[in-house]
Amino acid sequence: MICYGDEAHITNIAVDPMLQGHGIAQRLLHDQLLVAKEMGGRAVSLEVRVTNWRAQRVYARFGFHPVGIRRNYYAELHEDALIMWTDDIRDAAYRRRLDAIVASLPDGIRPA
Ligand SMILES: CC(C)(COP(=O)(O)OP(=O)(O)OC[C@H]1O[C@@H](n2cnc3c(N)ncnc32)[C@H](O)[C@@H]1OP(=O)(O)O)[C@@H](O)C(=O)NCCC(=O)NCCS
Secondary structure: OEEEOOEEEEOOOOOOHHHOOOOHHHHHHHHHHHHHHHOOOOEEEEEEEOOOHHHHHHHHHOOOEEEEEEEEEEHHHOEEEEEEEOOOOOOHHHHHHHHHHHHOOOOOOOOO
């Protein structure tokens, strides 16, 4: 993640295929979003392949919503990127969203 001013940008997130589907990406995103807020972030953006439904579902859970398309962003794959942004991560409502996500994570993944 890169933080600049009141904006942050998630550059990459990946979980070992053997360990996917256990909430690890959600834990990672949760922690990154708290860091973004601590660093003065107001909103967070990312790009994701338009066909990467799995990642998009996870991002949607965190309030990322599509705002546009970058044509041929993944040039080697001839694939477009969906640009996604959160609303204001400093809002109490956003904090409640994060709390609800972590509460649903399994033991061992959920923060202590
Ligand atoms: C996208 C990616 C990061 C998700 O990682 P992950 O750790 O599997 O994600 P999570 O486990 O937090 O959530 C994925 C799904 O598992 C489900 N899940 C989480 N914990 C679970 C549990 N204990 N039992 C059953 N399902 C669970 C989540 O509800 C979610 O379901 P959904 O697919 O219906 O949304 C991972 O698939 C990946 O690394 N992909 C390749 C790289 C990539 O595409 N990165 C994104 C680039 S922008």
